[in-house]
Amino acid sequence: SQQGEEDPQALSIQEGENATMNCSYKTSINNLQWYRQNSGRGLVHLILIRSNEREKHSGRLRVTLDTSKKSSSLLITASRAADTASYFCATAKAAGNKLTFGGGTRVLVKP
């Protein structure tokens, strides 16, 4: 079973716009991570946020975490065509432990 549920399942935006996707999970966590996957290939780690953190930035990425609501959001600012991919949130109950992935959000950035 998958712990995380992403919303929306699919997102289509114009280049330059911001893309926001959300993730909800069910149990307590040590950390939450976001990964990107291009067209059925391997996953690329984007950012990790620990349970005691509320917000984190990395380049054009901004992640928030609300442990009281068991939810997280990923914001991609000034999107580019190269950002077209599926984005997955994944939670870990303990550092170094298995990751439980959500179903992903498919993002299409139109040039």
Next chain:
Amino acid sequence: ETGVTQSPTHLIKTRGQQVTLRCSSQSGHNTVSWYQQALGQGPQFIFQYYREEENGRGNFPPRFSGLQFPNYSSELNVNALELDDSALYLCASSSQQGALTGELFFGEGSRLTVL
């Protein structure tokens, strides 16, 4: 380029057959995890190996088995293949430091089709 390599990239098997998938972890990484990703879904954890010992297992039957070798490379074996085993199999490695941070480095996967 993550440095995690998997082979083969694609393969086709028939029901009842056995398959072995291979993974070379990134240099310096001693922990390997395997995930199964069905089409249109997120990856699901199969098991993890640390220093040649299984270190956690997901909800997969015993016909899914694995090995880790002294050089930290790993194999995933699936016996008695079923149609539902058709998926992308992803290997991910992490270092001892990575085990503290939780970041995984994924290979490109092996796409298995069972007919």
